Amino acid sequence: MRLRYSPTSPFARKVRTAAGHLGLPLDLELADTGNESDTLMRQNPLGKLPVLLDGDRAPLFDSPVILAWLDHKAGGGKILPTETDARFEAMRLEALADGIMDATLLVVYEQRFRPESVRFDGWTDRQKLKVSRALAALNADVAALGSAVTTGTIALACALEYADLRLGRGWREGNDALVEWLAAFHAACPSFATTAPPAA
Ligand SMILES: N[C@@H](CCC(=O)N[C@@H](CS)C(=O)NCC(=O)O)C(=O)O
Numbered sequence: 001m002r003l004r005y006s007p008t009s010p011f012a013r014k015v016r017t018a019a020g021h022l023g024l025p026l027d028l029e030l031a032d033t034g035n036e037s038d039t040l041m042r043q044n045p046l047g048k049l050p051v052l053l054d055g056d057r058a059p060l061f062d063s064p065v066i067l068a069w070l071d072h073k074a075g076g077g078k079i080l081p082t083e084t085d086a087r088f089e090a091m092r093l094e095a096l097a098d099g100i101m102d103a104t105l106l107v108v109y110e111q112r113f114r115p116e117s118v119r120f121d122g123w124t125d126r127q128k129l130k131v132s133r134a135l136a137a138l139n140a141d142v143a144a145l146g147s148a149v150t151t152g153t154i155a156l157a158c159a160l161e162y163a164d165l166r167l168g169r170g171w172r173e174g175n176d177a178l179v180e181w182l183a184a185f186h187a188a189c190p191s192f193a194t195t196a197p198p199a200a
Contacts, residue, residue, distance in 0.1 A: 020191025
């Protein structure tokens with residue numbers, strides 16, 4: 001299997017972490033989302049990474065689909081529970097964590113792509129509020145996260161360290177339970193640390 005990725009992408013990190021955890025070998029190939037002639041545009045017309053290439057199968061995106069595929073390849077029920085309640089809890093957490101990453105990415109893109117003269121702080125503040133509201137909700141009910149390595153907990157760990165990278169470590173203040181949870185996740189899922197983005 002080959003993954004079109006970038007080293008800082010939190011969505012690609014989900015895939016790399018999951019593959020490592022499941023013991024599935026993954027070749028990595030950089031993709032350039034800013035280059036219209038990159039084959040990524042044919043693999044995913046949305047021009048987004050990660051994309052997973054697995055033999056003759058149509059390219060797989062987006063990250064929840066890829067994680068479900070990896071779970072299937074590993075025999076099923078490994079990171080995506082088969083029991084209904086646990087399965088939907090993992091999917092729900094993954095959706096929330098992906099939303100944190102989406103909001104963080106929008107803050108980054110506002111700075112990267114929009115000329116300073118037409119930037120609107122109200123927009124980035126709105127995205128940051130989504131992140132802080134989601135983190136506060138998770139912190140308040142950290143026991144519900146459990147200790148299993150699932151698509152949801154992998155996504156959350158990636159979201160938290162992507163917040164570190166792009167928004168700074170300020171989110172940790174007042175979210176002590178979540179900080180402790182992240183340390184425990186590191187211990188439960190050693191492949192997570194091996195996929196850390198390069199230091200800025
Ligand atoms: N929902 C997608 C989000 C993927 C995503 O937004 N990837 C970013 C990189 S971290 C990207 O490719 N951005 C390029 C663009 O939006 O044009 C997933 O879960 O894979």
